Amino acid sequence: QKEVEQNSGPLSVPEGAIASLNCTYSDRGSQSFFWYRQYSGKSPELIMSIYSNGDKEDGRFTAQLNKASQYVSLLIRDSQPSDSATYLCAVNMPPSSASKIIFGSGTRLSIRP
């Protein structure tokens, strides 16, 4: 089992709709969860971080965390063509005394006009 799993896509969403991206992780002891966006040929850019169960909203983005189900998701409202990119789910693996952020393989998102 991979430590962090995502559907590779591509996920095609019409402009203005909600894009929903999902991620599961293997280690129950994980405490920190992140979503990154990566455009082709560029380095990953942090979008959201979430540390506790529930929802966290930032503009058009909402991150959701369910530790019991070991599940993290990212919702993008009012999707724009500029949102077309690969979205990487990342989890900081235990022990919490050190940084070891493991990334999923990424979901390619395409926003169609």
Place this chain on the structure above:
Amino acid sequence: KAGVTQTPRYLIKTRGQQVTLSCSPISGHRSVSWYQQTPGQGLQFLFEYFSETQRNKGNFPGRFSGRQFSNSRSEMNVSTLELGDSALYLCASTLTVNTEAFFGQGTRLTVV
């Protein structure tokens, strides 16, 4: 505030050579992690350094090594280069444990 700086941006090396990549973290960040990104394998964790000590290591051969200096700048070295080492090497810095990682622009290594 300056971001994470990686040098060089591009490198072309021949099989069997060695290479050293450099990373300067965000000012005040003491943790530096290195990743290899390839189309087939995605972002793979290489190692993490904090206060000049390697705290975590990924599943890579001993040809991959790194170090961190007292000013938090880090270098990674790959010896006896193989064609499969061609990749984008990314450095990320974090302020402390369990916080967000911020990436540099990466070094694109091509081994011929």
